[in-house]
Amino acid sequence: MNYSYGNSAHLPYTAGQISAYAFADKDVAENYCLERIFFLREPVDSVLEKIENPAVVAFSTYIWNCNFNKEVARRIKEKYPECVIIFGGHHVAPGGGMLEECPYIDYLLHGEGEVIFRRLLRALIGLDKAEEIPGISMRTENGILTNPEMISTECDFPSPYTEGYFDAILAENPDTVFMALIETSRGCPNSCAYCDWASMKSKIRKFPIERVYAEIDWLSEHKIYGLGSADSNFGMFSRDIEIADKIVENKKATGYPVKFQTSYEKNSSKKVFDIGLKLEKSGLSKGITLSFQSMTDEVLKNIGRHNISTEFFSELMGLYNEAGVATYTELILGLPGETCDSLVDSLDKLLVLGQHNSIYVHNCEWLPCSIMGQADYVEKYKIKKSVIPLNQPHREADDTDEVPEYSSIVTSTYSMTESDWKKMNVISAVVQGCHHMGILQFFALYLYNEGLSSYKNFYCSFIDYFYVRPETVAGKAIKHIEAQLDEVLAEKGTLSICDSRFGKVLWTFEEYLFLSLTYEADEFYAQAEDFLRSFGIDGDIYNNLLRFQRGITKQPFAGNVEIELSYAFLDYFRKIIDGEKAVLKKEDNTVTVNAKPFNSWEEFARVVAWYGRKDGNSTHFKVAKSKFETE
Numbered sequence: 064m065n066y067s068y069g070n071s072a073h074l075p076y077t078a079g080q081i082s083a084y085a086f087a088d089k090d091v092a093e094n095y096c097l098e099r100i101f102f103l104r105e106p107v108d109s110v111l112e113k114i115e116n117p118a119v120v121a122f123s124t125y126i127w128n129c130n131f132n133k134e135v136a137r138r139i140k141e142k143y144p145e146c147v148i149i150f151g152g153h154h155v156a157p158g159g160g161m162l163e164e165c166p167y168i169d170y171l172l173h174g175e176g177e178v179i180f181r182r183l184l185r186a187l188i189g190l191d192k193a194e195e196i197p198g199i200s201m202r203t204e205n206g207i208l209t210n211p212e213m214i215s216t217e218c219d220f221p222s223p224y225t226e227g228y229f230d231a232i233l234a235e236n237p238d239t240v241f242m243a244l245i246e247t248s249r250g251c252p253n254s255c256a257y258c259d260w261a262s263m264k265s266k267i268r269k270f271p272i273e274r275v276y277a278e279i280d281w282l283s284e285h286k287i288y289g290l291g292s293a294d295s296n297f298g299m300f301s302r303d304i305e306i307a308d309k310i311v312e313n314k315k316a317t318g319y320p321v322k323f324q325t326s327y328e329k330n331s332s333k334k335v336f337d338i339g340l341k342l343e344k345s346g347l348s349k350g351i352t353l354s355f356q357s358m359t360d361e362v363l364k365n366i367g368r369h370n371i372s373t374e375f376f377s378e379l380m381g382l383y384n385e386a387g388v389a390t391y392t393e394l395i396l397g398l399p400g401e402t403c404d405s406l407v408d409s410l411d412k413l414l415v416l417g418q419h420n421s422i423y424v425h426n427c428e429w430l431p432c433s434i435m436g437q438a439d440y441v442e443k444y445k446i447k448k449s450v451i452p453l454n455q456p457h458r459e460a461d462d463t464d465e466v467p468e469y470s471s472i473v474t475s476t477y478s479m480t481e482s483d484w485k486k487m488n489v490i491s492a493v494v495q496g497c498h499h500m501g502i503l504q505f506f507a508l509y510l511y512n513e514g515l516s517s518y519k520n521f522y523c524s525f526i527d528y529f530y531v532r533p534e535t536v537a538g539k540a541i542k543h544i545e546a547q548l549d550e551v552l553a554e555k556g557t558l559s560i561c562d563s564r565f566g567k568v569l570w571t572f573e574e575y576l577f578l579s580l581t582y583e584a585d586e587f588y589a590q591a592e593d594f595l596r597s598f599g600i601d602g603d604i605y606n607n608l609l610r611f612q613r614g615i616t617k618q619p620f621a622g623n624v625e626i627e628l629s630y631a632f633l634d635y636f637r638k639i640i641d642g643e644k645a646v647l648k649k650e651d652n653t654v655t656v657n658a659k660p661f662n663s664w665e666e667f668a669r670v671v672a673w674y675g676r677k678d679g680n681s682t683h684f685k686v687a688k689s690k691f692e693t694e
Contacts, residue, residue, distance in 0.1 A: 283314075355394060498522070530542075
């Protein structure tokens, strides 16, 4: 079960996949009836009302439903003592600890679920022996038994889509906008300590291409809005280009899927570039990931990860920028070995290398099935965490949720104090919110290109300037973020902020900062004038640059834009973004943008700060024109 996001929801791929494989077995099909797949959280009493004398209830468990699953399972066992309760999924920690904690659970299944779930169903009717199933934890006369996980080799599973396992869900929810997952491959070649993919004990296997194509056809025919690939490294295989072609063809023929998202090959390649270009041209792409997670050698050693070279990254950025393909780069805040200085240096380095479209800095979430989740790893790297309400930005805050879920956020390691963690969050919010969301990006680009300030100096100075001016728009926003971080350390708050000016949903810190500064843009830029002028920008250039910066950044109620300038800023900044040598020319010109105004701050926040981040869509820069471009 998962949360809904407004009128959208995910089809329950895991539950359908495991069911399809189990009921492909003749003996299972003859002895069991699949009554219902639950996929949305609802009141526990409502769930119980829909379940009548069950023989087996199985739960796929992750951070967004672990406590809810436990409460539903407890209530089912209380009402139906003979019902067999099975838990699997990524939030079932290794070993039998959950059986000790939860006496109402009968079996735990660890690792990939298809084969071992089918075997357990067969065992419950006397056709197999439960105690011989790999990856199972169960109670025995001699205590809790936990078997080693299975080394998975199989991948030719029946599809839950084409076998009809989601037909009832679609029929019962005609007004829901659905998102869906497919797998074209399974497994990951990397062993990143923070990721629970690293614990999968199997090689990468490819799903039959016939299944993949049939699923894409089914999703298009059923008008599924969003398609995601659950692959760990899409673009690794040559056939992935053909799969991308299939998705594009179906979009052109049917209009669906509307969007496609996946995790791309970590050592991004020319294949990934070709895929990204195809998806971008068809309007399917939500941005190509060029991930680092960290750029600090000590961190990479601690987490068992290797990155592409910075030279190759810079080359890729040039290719993507020239082709107009949006990219975003991810870092993880709080990995062991990272310091405040090293994170700031990493952000600075990415900007120097040309990543001006989008950076996402995620707080490290401690996962029980990851290498980082193991007790010896925690002890070695002195990992401490704060357990906070589930970190799910863009959901509406819900104080009535009867069974809250929680995230475990790493807030201290051997290399990072809690005070460092706070500073790291503030600087990452400022760089993302002011640079990549555009509100000060062109000042930073100009200062760097003219040798007046490094990116690091500019944004750190920004924080220093406004931190001691809490009465200002920026100072107030920074203080609010810092107060929320204190709440996280006290295990009372979340890594997001709800602001009624922008609707009812929760916003990440950088989105909140961007929206707050944009909401009071006149006051913000007036308060920032002394700060911005302190870098020695020529007075006439400053006035023109301010007009360009303000006009090119999106505003909710502004329609078509005309910016009268004495300098050719649009051509100047495009050369910088493309990695070329740029010299600012003094020429009278008018930058124009054909734009439709938004109807409300809520719509603006949703479309620009939420939907548009990966596309770098918070400014008009990509679509702006100047008179000497059009003549």
